[in-house]
Amino acid sequence: MISEVFIVGLGQIGGSLARAFRENGVAERIYGYDLRNNHHYRKILDEFVSLSRGIEKADLIVLSTPVREIIKLIRKTGPVLSSDQVVLDTGSSKREIIAEMKNFPRPKFVGGHPMAGTVKREEMAWNPDLFRGKPFFLCYPDESRKEELREVKEVVVKIEALPVEISAEEHDLLAALTSHFPYLISLALFSIYLEKRGQNQKVDDFVSTGFLGATRLVLTPGMMGNDLLLTNRDNLKNLSKLLKSRIDELMLMIEQGSIDSLIDILNAEAEKRRSWYENAGF
DSSP states (O other): OOOEEEEEOOSHHHHHHHHHHHHTTOOSEEEEEOSSOOGGGGGTOSEEOOHHHHHHHOSEEEEOSOHHHHHHHHHHHGGGOOTTOEEEEOOSOOHHHHHHHTTOOSSEEEEEEEOOOOSOOGGGGOOTTTTTTSEEEEEOSOGGGGGGGHHHHHHHHHTTOEEEEOOHHHHHHHHIIIIIHHHHHHHHHHHHHHHHHHHOGGGGGGOOHHHHHHTGGGGSOHHHHHHHHHTTHHHHHHHHHHHHHHHHHHHHHHHHTOOHHHHHHHHHHHHHHHHHTTTSOO
16 A cells, blocks of 8 residues: 655656646655755645655655666665565666666566656646556566556556556667657757758748657757667667668659659558547647
8 A cells, every 4th residue: 555655856747646646546645856946846745855755754656857867766775675665767768777676676666657748847747637548658677576566557547547568678669669769850850950040040931830840859858868868779779770771762762753652652551640649639
């Protein structure tokens, strides 16, 4: 039974979890810590406490910081955690986090990743409904202890997210394709735009909703983006090679004037995309 929760990192995910936990009766008391001691945190917590105090009090500890900071926190807290405490992280890459968790078999560690988020910032981003109906991936350092960790799955269900159990390796491969690689492409496209804008500011008159959508992920907080790219580099390298070869193929078709048949095929497939994500809002 979880009675006290401690959330480390009160950005969009950590703050939204605090509100979701509160509104769905996940815990009796919710504590939090963030490097920034923002007075707004008092709106979503029972108490803003130090890292050591929160770890001392909590049944469930949620690490909701950039990935490499999560790894540091695991190293710092792993030796002092009891066998009764549960630690859940929310990092968007999992392989390196799970590898670090395996170094501390006594506490109950679970790798998590809620597939949710918006471009809103600070307290405007704290939304108790952020996770509703969204996948919440769960990775276990030790599959044999999965039954011991069913309470984490129950928490995910309570906030109306959809628990999806997956290996860290498969998670990172699929997250690279649908999230991390689009972020990398967004960075590259926006950097080209800035270069061309320096040469001709009339380009701003041509900025469309398509361009804004394609570069939306540039708004990802820098440290978070930096860490997800660095901790999923192998998958990104493979996808970069694949993208380059696919662009080369398309350019060859363009040069040969034979791309129309491919566009017909892709347009037919695009109808599936339209139906799958008709209400996605983008």
